[in-house]
Amino acid sequence: MISIENTSIGFNTHLISANGICFEKGKVHALMGKNGIGKSAFLRTLSGLIHPLKGSIQIDGKEIMQYKGADLARKISFVNSVQQGVPYLTVDAFLLLARTNYTTIFGKYSDEDFACIREAKSKFKISHLSEKYTDELSSGELQLCAIAKAYVQGTDFILLDEPTSHLDYSNKRKVYELLVEIATNEDKGVLISTHDIDMAFKFPFEYCLLDSNTKEMRWIKSMEDIEIEFNT
Amino acid sequence: MKIVKSGPILFLIAILGIVFLFFFGLISGDVNTSFSDAYNGLFHYSNDDINQVIIREIRFPRNVMAIVAGAGLSVAGMLMQTLFQNPLAGPYVLGINSGSSLLVALGILSGVGFFSTELGLIGSALLGAFVFGLFILFTSSFIKSQISLLLFGVMLGSFVTSIIAILEVTSHAESLKAFTLWSMGSLQGVSTHQIPIIVTVFIIGCVLSFLIVKPLNVLALGEEECRLMGYNIQTLRISIIFVTALFAGTITAYCGPIAFVGLAIPNLTRMLFRTQNHFVLTTANIIFGALFLLTCDILIVQVSGFLIVPINALTSLIGAPFVIYILIRKVR
Numbered sequence: 035m036i037s038i039e040n041t042s043i044g045f046n047t048h049l050i051s052a053n054g055i056c057f058e059k060g061k062v063h064a065l066m067g068k069n070g071i072g073k074s075a076f077l078r079t080l081s082g083l084i085h086p087l088k089g090s091i092q093i094d095g096k097e098i099m100q101y102k103g104a105d106l107a108r109k110i111s112f113v114n115s116v117q118q119g120v121p122y123l124t125v126d127a128f129l130l131l132a133r134t135n136y137t138t139i140f141g142k143y144s145d146e147d148f149a150c151i152r153e154a155k156s157k158f159k160i161s162h163l164s165e166k167y168t169d170e171l172s173s174g175e176l177q178l179c180a181i182a183k184a185y186v187q188g189t190d191f192i193l194l195d196e197p198t199s200h201l202d203y204s205n206k207r208k209v210y211e212l213l214v215e216i217a218t219n220e221d222k223g224v225l226i227s228t229h230d231i232d233m234a235f236k237f238p239f240e241y242c243l244l245d246s247n248t249k250e251m252r253w254i255k256s257m258e259d260i261e262i263e264f265n266t
Numbered sequence: 267m268k269i270v271k272s273g274p275i276l277f278l279i280a281i282l283g284i285v286f287l288f289f290f291g292l293i294s295g296d297v298n299t300s301f302s303d304a305y306n307g308l309f310h311y312s313n314d315d316i317n318q319v320i321i322r323e324i325r326f327p328r329n330v331m332a333i334v335a336g337a338g339l340s341v342a343g344m345l346m347q348t349l350f351q352n353p354l355a356g357p358y359v360l361g362i363n364s365g366s367s368l369l370v371a372l373g374i375l376s377g378v379g380f381f382s383t384e385l386g387l388i389g390s391a392l393l394g395a396f397v398f399g400l401f402i403l404f405t406s407s408f409i410k411s412q413i414s415l416l417l418f419g420v421m422l423g424s425f426v427t428s429i430i431a432i433l434e435v436t437s438h439a440e441s442l443k444a445f446t447l448w449s450m451g452s453l454q455g456v457s458t459h460q461i462p463i464i465v466t467v468f469i470i471g472c473v474l475s476f477l478i479v480k481p482l483n484v485l486a487l488g489e490e491e492c493r494l495m496g497y498n499i500q501t502l503r504i505s506i507i508f509v510t511a512l513f514a515g516t517i518t519a520y521c522g523p524i525a526f527v528g529l530a531i532p533n534l535t536r537m538l539f540r541t542q543n544h545f546v547l548t549t550a551n552i553i554f555g556a557l558f559l560l561t562c563d564i565l566i567v568q569v570s571g572f573l574i575v576p577i578n579a580l581t582s583l584i585g586a587p588f589v590i591y592i593l594i595r596k597v598r
């Protein structure tokens with residue numbers, strides 16, 4: 035469980051505060067809010083890329099700042115909203131990099147690592163891309179691969195910053211369905227930020243609004259709660 | 267993928283090539299010697315036989331140096347290219363060699379006794395490389411464009427060249443000669459008794475490079491991914507600069523600045539093996555870097571009867587067109 039108390043979040047300057055917010059395993063949580071309200075900053079804070087400005091963020095009862103880098107990388111994976119393909123890096127090699135923390139000193143992969151990426155590839159239906167170079171993929175394909183890579187990392191929590199921004203309609207649905215499936219069947223906590231509000235409300239997510247009036251995060255239940263935010 | 271699968275064969279051919287060229291380089295040259303001269307020269311040395319002296323004191327260190335310099339500079343170039351995510355990076359273009367040159371020039375031309383010793387020379391070359399490496403690293407946090415960073419390296423080089431030019435004017439003839447010879451770049455300046463220390467430093471550098479292949483693999487995805495995998499990016503960056511300086515500094519201390527090897531070979535190996543696996547790339551750079559410079563040097567020896575070609579001229583002749591090719595193909 036990720037629990038957040040009296041926390042102020044932002045890139046150097048305060049953007050949004052969160053108090054008494056908990057993210058549980060087994061559920062998909064959708065963060066919603068206007069551009070620039072602090073969704074990315076929030077996800078980056080949870081992933082350890084930036085520090086909270088003040089307050090307490092605990093992951094499974096331990097302060098995020100107390101985690102060693104590699105230990106945090108076993109708890110939390112993060113997918114950036116923008117992905118960049120790398121020349122001469124195949125999709126397989128790209129996915130395997132998520133297993134880095136489980137390999138020997140020279141980075142030799144085990145059969146388990148290969149089994150792991152095979153499973154992820156069939157889940158996300160990207161097996162046909164295995165041997166393709168990441169810089170030759172379309173942005174949608176690359177985004178799917180990046181989500182698969184976060185899954186391969188085998189963490190309790192998966193954070194995704196606008197994971198569906200480059201995906202077509204059917205892939206969006208597929209990713210949302212998969213995230214729900216992964217969360218419930220494998221007891222993982224999933225956090226996404228999204229602007230696809232209409233579609234998000236069709237899935238059994240928990241919805242969290244980053245309110246632009248109060249600069250505070252709060253849980254919401256239905257589409258109506260969000261309309262005030264986006265109609266003003 | 268075909269080439270990747272034939273990787274081991276490529277390695278084998280390259281290694282056989284190195285062994286062949288190494289022995290060929292031992293027995294052929296201005297004075298023709300036999301294979302038994304080479305054998306005796308290396309294992310049952312007597313300094314009465316002029317052929318054995320030539321082999322042991324001239325050709326052997328020169329060949330070893332070609333292997334070490336080729337391999338070391340190539341690995342250093344690979345490290346720089348991964349660190350800056352820039353296919354045109356390398357110890358020479360980024361001005362890391364200039365750091366060595368500057369401190370060596372200050373040492374030799376100032377005529378302070380300590381710097382003329384071997385330890386002083388290596389020490390100042392290493393220090394210069396490391397400090398300039400850190401300087402480039404620091405600058406890279408402000409200069410995001412790949413080309414701009416290279417231009418910065420080139421400017422750094424020009425700046426150092428002019429400082430050295432001023433130093434040269436004011437220095438003694440003796441030290442000026444010593445420095446000029448050094449700055450032309452040559453594999454001939456090394457003598458046999460220096461080989462153990464050079465090889466030791468080289469092996470240390472190789473071991474250190476292999477120890478960081480895992481973070482290097484992740485670094486290919488970018489610094490943020492590296493931090494997300496739990497690596498301390500600052501420690502990693504400084505380690506990379508340190509290993510680069512170890513290679514570039516030592517080699518520059520003994521051979522003078524050698525251009526383009528560190529730029530061309532890492533790109534060549536990436537194209538050949540089509541991978542971002544740094545275990546494979548490091549191995550490939552060691553082997554193909556050694557093969558490349560050894561080939562260059564033996565070519566130079568073979569034509570030396572009628573044409574004296576400085577090693578830098580040959581590496582630049584091959585390297586510069588290669589850089590232009592990469593510029594056209596790849597750089598953002």
